[in-house]
Amino acid sequence: MIRINVTKKSGSYVDFESAGHAGAGEEGHDIVCAAVSALIINAVNSIERFTDDAFTEESKDGYVRIRFDGPNSPGARLLMDSLVFGLEQIREDCRDYLKVHVREV
DSSP, X not given: OEEEEEEEETTEEXXXXXXXXXXXXXXXXXXXXXXXXXXXXXXXXXXXXXXXXXXXXXXXXXXXXXXXXXXXXXXXXXXHHHHHHHHHHHHHHOTTTEEEEEEEO
C-alpha cells in the first residue's frame, strides 16, 4: 500500500511524503503505482521548473519526501493542490492500494 502524508500550515504546504508500493500488479505492470509516481514526479519537476520555491527532496525506491523551506508561492500551491486532488481521485477507485492523509498544523 502507498501511504501519502501531507502537512500544511496556514494554507501553505510544508511537507509531502509518499511511502510504499501499491501492490496492485506485478512489478512493472502496477498501474496504481505508475499513476501515483507520474503525478508526484510531474509535480516536483513542475515546482522546480516553474516556481522559485525552495524545497528539499529525498527519494529512494518506494519513497519520496518534499519539504518546503518557506511559504508557497501561488504557483507551487496550485501545483500541490493539483497533486493532492489527483491522488485523492485515484484513491476513490483504489482504496485497497492508496491512503492519502492531509493535516493542518
